[in-house]
Amino acid sequence: MQPLLSLEAVSKHFAGHQALRDVELGVSAGEFVALLGPSGCGKTTLLRCIAGFLIPESGRIRIEGEDITAAPPYRRPLNTVFQSYALFPHMSVADNVAYGPRRAGASRREAQGRAREALALVGLGEMGARLPRALSGGQQQRVALARAIVNRPKLLLLDEPLSALDLKLRRRMQIELKHIQEKLGIAFIFVTHDQEEAMAMADRIVVMHAGRIEQVGAPADIYRAPATRFVAEFVGEPNLIPATPAGPGRARLAFAGLELAVPEGTSCAMVRPEDVVLVEGAAAPDLATATGVVEDVVAIGSVTTVFVRCGDLVLKVARLGMSGADLEPGATVAVGLRPAGLHFIAG
Missing domain, CATH: 3.40.50.300 (P-loop containing nucleotide triphosphate hydrolases)
Structure with a gap:
């Protein structure tokens, strides 16, 4: 048409x-x-x-x-x-x-x-x-x-x-x-x-x-x-995780030592803040986890965003309502994400 x-x-x-x-x-x-x-x-x-x-x-x-x-x-x-x-x-x-x-x-x-x-x-x-x-x-x-x-x-x-x-x-x-x-x-x-x-x-x-x-x-x-x-970067609040080549069609991510199959030319993986979780207790088997330190907490009522540093990477974790608003900067936490939910970006 x-x-x-x-x-x-x-x-x-x-x-x-x-x-x-x-x-x-x-x-x-x-x-x-x-x-x-x-x-x-x-x-x-x-x-x-x-x-x-x-x-x-x-x-x-x-x-x-x-x-x-x-x-x-x-x-x-x-x-x-x-x-x-x-x-x-x-x-x-x-x-x-x-x-x-x-x-x-x-x-x-x-x-x-x-x-x-x-x-x-x-x-x-x-x-x-x-x-x-x-x-x-x-x-x-x-x-x-x-x-x-x-x-x-x-x-x-x-x-x-x-x-x-x-x-x-x-x-x-x-x-x-x-x-x-x-x-x-x-x-x-x-x-x-x-x-x-x-x-x-x-x-x-x-x-x-x-x-x-x-x-x-x-x-x-x-x-x-x-x-x-x-x-x-322009639409929404991304977490961009750097990726380095680890062989043909594979890359190593700067999170939890993850090594994954990726499209050719991948420079980073993206995960949205609402898809990153604070892990309490035993992690689910499909979660990749890492320990980090809380850098900041921003609570606006409907959403609380927790900024967690894991080595050189700072991840944004979004939680509904005021959950997580009581976390203090400097607290040690575990964060997790599902590798299957990552989106890979080239260039």
Whole structure:
């Protein structure tokens, strides 16, 4: 099946700096895709190229097979929601949302009807008469979303639209935004530097670094099986255990003297903190264990992280709730992990 959006070797330069390097990506109709990466990785530049605000030096951008690489923004069947909601302060909420249909030639009556439908969809059906300044940040964000979807574009681009909201509101809006996207069936491309936001909302995550795509995959695959060391370190909190060659197809890990069969080129093994345990009493037969010293304990209520030094290696051990919060730095503990659960990373 032909993808809704196709990016073919898209590259972009700024004053000698290569912001995008041969980016290849396909997005299906109705899919929620998150562009995730640190500041300066190229995710917003890529979004602006898709929107038509920037023109790449090379490569092609297609929607349903049509080449739109050089088309102006108003000729593209998409819309964009920015970080700043850019609402017209002198217009009512309803008039803000009706502005797009009016510009497209709809009658005032039709535009107002479509605005009411869009506002109802985002849960603001009773607030059409208010001015933007009378709304909270979360409500303004939903007005901006209603304005973007009122014309039912094939693709909606969102450039960190939740970044100005406080933590609790942002998490609530993540859930609401995902539900709205599923109800509409419109493809979303969502730019964020917040890994938890991407994990919570996206069908697929595109991890970017230095203008390139490092990995594309479902959130669980990105988290459990990162393709590169950068992805492992950027998404979640990894324990990376150095590996040294120990013969053809084998490596010795810097933990408990483990020697294992590994893929060619393996430089380290990864295990997530929740998969490392503090061993009390006899260890299970499938656990590799080592003795270490507690360096620090960080308890945030829902999770307690214990930092344990085993020789030159410091392992993070995650425990639910406050279990382990009473451990003191300097205490001797045994830590264990399952070799079968290790993920090996090359390079």
